[in-house]
Amino acid sequence: MEMTILGCSGSLAGPGNAASGYLLRMSDGEKILMDIGPGALARLQVHDAPGDVHMVFSHLHPDHCLDFPSLLVWQRYHPTDAATRRHTLLGPAITPVHLGRASADTLEDVDDFTDIFDMVPWNAPRGDAVVFPSPEYVGHRIGAARLYAAPAVHPTESYLIRVEDADGSSLVYSGDTAATDHLAALAAGADVLLCEATWGERDNGNNPPQMHMSGEEAGQAAAAAGVGTLILTHIPPWGDPEGALRGARRYFDGPVELAAPDMVVTPGR
Template sequence: MRLTVLGCSGSVNGPGAPCSGYLLQADGHDPVLVDCGHGVFGELLQHANPSKVAVLLSHLHADHCLDLPAMLVWRRWAPAKATERSMLCGPPGTALRIGAAASEYPGEIDDITDTYDVHEWADRRVVTVNGLIVEPFKVCHPPATFGLRITGPEGEVFVYSGDTGYHDVVVELAHKADLFLCEASWTHDPAVRPPDMHLSGVEAGDLAMRARVRSLAITHIVPWVEAEAILDEASGVYKGPLQLVHQGQVIEIRPPFSTDTPAAGVEYTV
């Protein structure tokens, strides 16, 4: 599988820094977009035809889903508009949330089912999309939020934490993942870290160690926090391959039986 980071800013976007959006693609299949926060759609246009992209939403906070109405406009009105529906998977209420944002009139809901075949996540109920096997795990974050365990055609495992507080379910979610893309929104300082909402660098590193992941990638750092401080926290706990993701980065996720590299994620930037 190939992962392209379209955006990774936590909670809000910044100058040239879109919110959460990750393009995942298995060879020979159409791509899948994991989350679609502010600024992500414009980045997507550089990498894929929006009319061919399935969408997986971890949850319905604005920084993870509210660039999706832009994709609706594209799919409906661009010269090469979509001729078939694509899959859209998300928490309960996804069609209402996106339909309300896309509606032209206050209090009305745009019917998005002309464009998307909408499926709602259920905890641990597997969905297959564009060559990928997706298992959602309900994690600790308001509102209903799902981490995603995604297995590729060669058995490679990519896990996305979504937004989550520290909880044992994340260890189950990420167990022996080849690449664990894990949020760490702030440092472990209790003065700036509300409970049961996001992870610190310490917590992300600890969960990765407990889950025995092959490679850890940190994402969703809020713009007002020093990213290197979070990376230092994580590296003090997790002793495997570790990185901060950045916009435009591409990571090849390789299966566990690969012999040409000791690390699961080989990255380059486009």
């Protein structure tokens, strides 16, 4: 597995940095796009052909999904790189209506994008505890890859995502979430934890509750999960990336890096 960061700015795109978008190239040649915020599609065109990507959504806040209607245009109508097959779309159950309205022609319409994507809602455990792996934990397949989700803590239907490749590599993406034990459980033993650190070094107590994580909380989750590498992402243009690093390193003694546009990560190597 190889991940290219298309954009990692939190809450909105920043100067020279698209909002959330992460391209995964799997060992069997399949390509999976995790989130597609404003500016991510433009960066995808630099790195790969948008006509042949599967789509995975952590949640549907604008900074994680607003380039999707344009991806539909590309895959339907591009003269040389239109989609030649239906790709898989994994996401919240609200996706067909929410994004169908975003790409429709009138307020009353919902664009049916099943000509391009096979929409599959996340199969995630419910309840207070997440135990991973377990016989009851059912994942999803895209090619040879296996994907798993767990509920995040965020105002809209949101998920933590684990991707395991046939080559044995693994990556966990927090999406947007407040601190939750689900994250360490899903990330157990993963090669890479790509974790948001919106609040910088620590939560100052004045931020909206049940929304995001700090660098300290990301470090705590990484340590509890025993991951190989922690990569901090989703820091807004006005945020404190160096503070996020300090906070994470206070609790996690493994490698900690800041996500950056065009950064390439190879989990397990």
